Amino acid sequence: MRTYDEYRSLVEAKLTSFLPQVAEEAATVYDAMKYSLTAGGKRLRPVLLLAACDFAGGDINEALPYACALEFIHTYSLIHDDLPAMDDDDLRRGKPTNHVVFGEAMAVLAGDGLLNSACEVITQTYAKCFDDPERLVRHIRAGNAIILAAGVNGMIAGQVADIENEAPEEGTDIAQMVDFIEANKTGALLMAPFTAGLHIAGAPDDMIRTFEFYARCIGKGFQIADDILDFTSTPEELGKSIGKDKEQGKCNYVMVYGMDRARQELSALTQQALDAMAPYGDSAAFFIDIARRLETRKA
Amino acid sequence: MRTYDEYRSLVEAKLTSFLPQVAEEAATVYDAMKYSLTAGGKRLRPVLLLAACDFAGGDINEALPYACALEFIHTYSLIHDDLPAMDDDDLRRGKPTNHVVFGEAMAVLAGDGLLNSACEVITQTYAKCFDDPERLVRHIRAGNAIILAAGVNGMIAGQVADIENEAPEEGTDIAQMVDFIEANKTGALLMAPFTAGLHIAGAPDDMIRTFEFYARCIGKGFQIADDILDFTSTPEELGKSIGKDKEQGKCNYVMVYGMDRARQELSALTQQALDAMAPYGDSAAFFIDIARRLETRKA
Numbered sequence: 001m002r003t004y005d006e007y008r009s010l011v012e013a014k015l016t017s018f019l020p021q022v023a024e025e026a027a028t029v030y031d032a033m034k035y036s037l038t039a040g041g042k043r044l045r046p047v048l049l050l051a052a053c054d055f056a057g058g059d060i061n062e063a064l065p066y067a068c069a070l071e072f073i074h075t076y077s078l079i080h081d082d083l084p085a086m087d088d089d090d091l092r093r094g095k096p097t098n099h100v101v102f103g104e105a106m107a108v109l110a111g112d113g114l115l116n117s118a119c120e121v122i123t124q125t126y127a128k129c130f131d132d133p134e135r136l137v138r139h140i141r142a143g144n145a146i147i148l149a150a151g152v153n154g155m156i157a158g159q160v161a162d163i164e165n166e167a168p169e170e171g172t173d174i175a176q177m178v179d180f181i182e183a184n185k186t187g188a189l190l191m192a193p194f195t196a197g198l199h200i201a202g203a204p205d206d207m208i209r210t211f212e213f214y215a216r217c218i219g220k221g222f223q224i225a226d227d228i229l230d231f232t233s234t235p236e237e238l239g240k241s242i243g244k245d246k247e248q249g250k251c252n253y254v255m256v257y258g259m260d261r262a263r264q265e266l267s268a269l270t271q272q273a274l275d276a277m278a279p280y281g282d283s284a285a286f287f288i289d290i291a292r293r294l295e296t297r298k299a
Numbered sequence: 300m301r302t303y304d305e306y307r308s309l310v311e312a313k314l315t316s317f318l319p320q321v322a323e324e325a326a327t328v329y330d331a332m333k334y335s336l337t338a339g340g341k342r343l344r345p346v347l348l349l350a351a352c353d354f355a356g357g358d359i360n361e362a363l364p365y366a367c368a369l370e371f372i373h374t375y376s377l378i379h380d381d382l383p384a385m386d387d388d389d390l391r392r393g394k395p396t397n398h399v400v401f402g403e404a405m406a407v408l409a410g411d412g413l414l415n416s417a418c419e420v421i422t423q424t425y426a427k428c429f430d431d432p433e434r435l436v437r438h439i440r441a442g443n444a445i446i447l448a449a450g451v452n453g454m455i456a457g458q459v460a461d462i463e464n465e466a467p468e469e470g471t472d473i474a475q476m477v478d479f480i481e482a483n484k485t486g487a488l489l490m491a492p493f494t495a496g497l498h499i500a501g502a503p504d505d506m507i508r509t510f511e512f513y514a515r516c517i518g519k520g521f522q523i524a525d526d527i528l529d530f531t532s533t534p535e536e537l538g539k540s541i542g543k544d545k546e547q548g549k550c551n552y553v554m555v556y557g558m559d560r561a562r563q564e565l566s567a568l569t570q571q572a573l574d575a576m577a578p579y580g581d582s583a584a585f586f587i588d589i590a591r592r593l594e595t596r597k598a
Contacts, residue, residue, distance in 0.1 A: 020450060020451055020452055021452075022451045022452060022456060023452070023456055023479065025456065025459075025460040025463075025475075025476060025479040025480075026451060026452075026455070026456035026457075026459040026460055026483075028459055028463060029451055029455060029456070029459040030451065033451075076411075080407055080408075080411060083384075083404075083407060084384075085382075085383075085384075085402075085403035085404045085406075085407060086404050086407065103384075104384035105382075105384045105385050105462050106459070106462065107384075108379055108382060108384060108385065108407065109379075109455055109458055109459055109462070111411070112375075112379060112410070112411075112414065112455055113450065113451045113455050115411065115414055115415065116414065116446065116449050116450040116451065116455060117450060117451060119418040119421075119422075119446045120443075120446050120447060120450055122418075122422070123421070123422065123439065123442050123443050123446050124443060126425070126439050127439055127440070127443055130436055130439075133432045133435075136432075136435065137429055140422065140425050140426055140429075141426070143422050144422050144423060144426055147415065147418045147419050147422050148419060150415050151319060151412065151415040151416060151418075151419055152319055152321045152325060152328055152329065152332075152412045152415065152416060153319055153320075153321060153322070153325075156325070156328060156408055156411055156412050156415060157321060157322055157324065157325035157328070158325075159408055160324075160325040160327060160328040160405070160408055161324040161325055163404050163405065163408070164324075164327060176324075177324060180322070180324040181324075184325075
């Protein structure tokens, strides 16, 4: 296993190389995609994908296209989420958001372009495995996990519920809605790296199930930490606006359950994630560290 | 070979069945996707895909998921294209556009959801071919053709150029720009059905090349006919706004070359498409008919 920064460097070194080259007439959309893709960020999802593959003895070079495709999807979701019609954010990772720089129309297309490019990277990587059917099956399982997690039964479902949460219908179970948003909006794309990375490595099903449980815990914890930071952080620390949920009349975990219970739940989820890794002992040190870092993160 | 209406009925019967089921919390995005998907339309692209597969002796049931995925992509592109930040259209196929009915945020997500669902359908269909590696290769080639055609080297590139065409930079070669828009915005998704349908059928390379040439001709002709109709039709006939290009200061084929040359070019392209089919004689009657219909269409 390598360190977080080593995985991250691998991602940074290759990320834009997986973007398709485009014709001069469409150069602006390339610039817009690259702008958001290189605007920083922790690269958490691709790092987790490489680490999961590495943990299970896979070749992380095989996993790299999927890691980058996942970051494309995460980045497109931020671009569309920041649009005036959605969360209307001007600031992301301390920089002007995509639509502020490139205009709304180009931001819509840059998001579309990144999602499509992610699918291109995935299906073109399949096409490089034609001479090795066993490898091809592993890759398709990995690609499937990513694309399903991004869709209307994953991330998009979470975003839909998040928007409807601004004006919930009479009788909506708010706690259930908040749980749904957390499991999907953030959770789905935090589980996909494990499922995909482990499939690339050809890991056994029970290992995949264990890591998916771990991922559910840290994914939910990640979103609760986000909700806490939305109250306690500053725009400077966070690199994005704060207090947005309240401003938009949205309910989040802290509003539904209160700050104390939010902190308790974050702590309990972290412990569950750590417990899930216990059978792997020291070899899972990387994932134990990740769970602890996510609990105490400031941004 | 079946008739246009027979292929179309097959598509209509199965189209929404390929949409992923979604959780109750995200039901609105399903409604929004289904609204635009069932708002009518000629189903030209999926029909062409089934017909190309059928022509080359393939099993059109194998081709059906790809035909529906292609219609998902076409539909998402219309939803995003109609957004206020893009073409700002309130009317599509004679009905209120997606964002008019569901709001802008949901229309963005419905478009995202349809593109993602298309990729889900494609890669999940791959996963059903694990026991037949030869079939899997044909499917991946078909899926690749669709996803590449939809991306930043295909449809999205055309949309980007179309937006920049509203305010071209000093020194832009307008004729070249209009050609680029036509080849990509409409052309790419009219070529993909042939490439994909023929790959599903395992057609030989020279047949694929011949049909791609045919597709380039009818694709360019299709867009020129669109530009002509933008001047000569009525909103009632067309089911969408007319005169939009002029209103938005965009150049199209008619504006660059004049109506006479546009009609001549449409006629010449149709003839080239017919000539390309000549070697296949009567067996290509379906595609000869398509080329003639597209030349004389009124909507």
